[in-house]
Amino acid sequence: MAYSELIKNFSRIRDYMREFYLYGFKSRGEYTQKSARSYDNERRRIESILDGYMRFRQTPEGRNVFLSIDSRKVPHNPLYKAWKAGSFTDGDITLHFLLFDILYAPEVALTLQEITEAVDRKLAVFEEPRVFDESTVRKKLKEYAAEGLLIMEKKGKSVRYRRSEAAQLPGRDVLDFFSETAPCGVIGSFLLDKMEAHPGHFAFKHHYITSSMDSEILCALFLGIREKREVTLETIHRPDGQTHVLKAVPLQIMVSVQSGRQYLMAAADHRQRIRSFRLDNILSVSPGEVCGEYDTLRGNLERMRQHIWGVSTHSFSGARMEHVDFTVHFGPDEEHIFRRLEREKRCGTVERISEDTARFSADVYDASEMIPWIRTFICRLTELHFSDPQLQEHFLHDLQEMAEMYGVEGGEDA
Amino acid sequence: MTVFSELYSAYYNAVADILKKASDHPVTQKEIRETAQKAAFSESMLSIVPALTEERWQVLRKDGRTVLDHDPTMPLTLLQKRWLKAIFLDPRIRLFEDQLPEAPDVEPLFTPEDVAVVDRYADGDPYEDAQYRAHFRLILNALNMNYPLQIDYTSGKGKHARLILMPRRLEYSEKDDKFRLIGEDSRRTCVINVGRIVSVRPYAGQLEWYAAGKEQDRAEVVLEVVDQRNALERVLMHFAHFEKEAEKLDDLHYRVTIRYDRDDETEMVIRILSFGPLVHVTGPDSFVHLIRERLMLQKHCGLI
16 A cells, blocks of 8 residues: 555554654664564654654664654644544545535534535536535534534434534633643644644643553543443553453543653452553553442542552552651751652651651552652661561662662772 | 544645635645645645645645635534533633633533542642732733733742743643743843742833843763663653653663753752662763762661
8 A cells, every 4th residue: 555644543653653752772673573664654654743853863773763852842742743644535535624614604404415415516616526425425424423513403304414513712822731731632732723823832841742642542531431431441561562351440540740651540350459550551442331330439449549659559568558657867958858758748648856857657558659759868868667578678779789889888988 | 532533634724724725815736735834744745735636635626716615614523622621620720711711511521530640749839829820820911912021029048039031931840730930031041930929010121131042051861771670661751751862782771861951950860869770870970970979978877
């Protein structure tokens, strides 16, 4: 098939964009084990769609392609463009513009036959006019009605179609902001496309744009949550590429603004356990039956949240609950450290022990999730206790290894 | 109801723009090419121009006039309406206006209860505060209308200060849940937390503003990552929002170079420390020194 810039299946480009944006160290040879042509086509598509963000580096293994984007410098997420590259047929686009021209105002209501005849009349000016039969037009009208673009009105035996009422859009600043910060922000970007282009007045720090590649999955999960439905998830275990299919009741989306990851919290394993699924590891979501015990499950998650540090609901040690506490020391001009503990404590507790010392403690399902955060206090940790001795040893061992790595090991200062 | 649909396609938008022009006057091939280039992607004109001129997409006549009788428009899809309804439930919407347009009569796509941010700092800006909202709106108005502001604020050290500046942008951090105003006074680029502003008013005087758009002071840090415990993926995800490059050194080791604003150096130090021994800073020496200094202080505190 001839190359086209447009994308039929988003999942493939989702994988390539993730590879180019997150990793970017693989050479062509590492991608082309399955199909060299497929790689070349996807690379060319991404290069065209994300013109200006592609970078190349020559290595002994070949030419590496990667996407380099400083998201603080761009007012709009460039990855949204991929969502605007969906393929269509010549008939689709022709019919699209003709239908909305025929149904140009909400007051205009016509039958299928009237619409088909009007289409024919408009096309009659061409040398070789396209012919759309009634069944093709009906299919498109029904598709647009399902998307909410048209309204079907039944009167007796006849069905009339008219366009939906226009909805008022909020100001451009509102859309600029929420298209970058709200879940499924790409939909806000679609709305911005309806307005005159402008540079925007917002910038975004600590802005993770990769999650936008999971918008379709997120949207399907929201529909499940709103309708209180069980869903079937197809997931992938990235290290070995194994896929799994399971049923789960989607309860809440958890977002980490410090790692850019999004998770689904869902009741899985015959609804016996609430656990997390990374959105970028979900390949597809299919709706199932409405779940009668939905509110109970959601209530369970709400109660559990007071002991969830990140998203994990079980520990490696097997203990139902793990305890962590540590103390930090700070100088007279370092009151900001105490404030840091207060603002970052999440479900933990902070107590001031003395003028220059504070203790943090928490009881959580999985204390290993806290280790990266505790490490950010390296240089002022005076005491540390994990209820799981293995975690304690692991933390201290890593600390020792870091000290050795930077020449600060044992005895006197190096 | 899907996100990936041709209804939102850049091609449809480009053709709509072309048809709008064609309803005003017969469009030339050059105009078609330029409009396609502007509204779609870098190679799009290679598809759009022949599809229209060869009448495969039968919406434009050979003479450059459209077959449409009205400007091309499309109502909002259900998905767009549901998303709008959802953002109208976000408390931050009140920052922008008190009187919002009427929310679409549909179910929201999500509610604030459906999404939980697990690691946002607890001392975010007071969006419910009327004075904060008034400051925010005046700043946004100044950005839209391009006029300078006189700002009284409390500095990080608790002192009162005044600045006269030309606002350039409002920067929002999802992690801090704070807005910062970035602008230029006559000497430098200034950054003020909007939450620290005591009063703000339009400034009527004349001043020469510091050269706008000057690059922030940039710095670079080079890390060597040992890909154990999924460290490579975690590092690349964590630092994904920076301009960066990753190189494979061998099957286990990778070099990652990250470019950041020098003002954020302390934040970079603690973010790198959070990865423990699987990330080793190899350069520059000044950054290695910052890590080493923290470890030495830790040694004095014990645990090493």
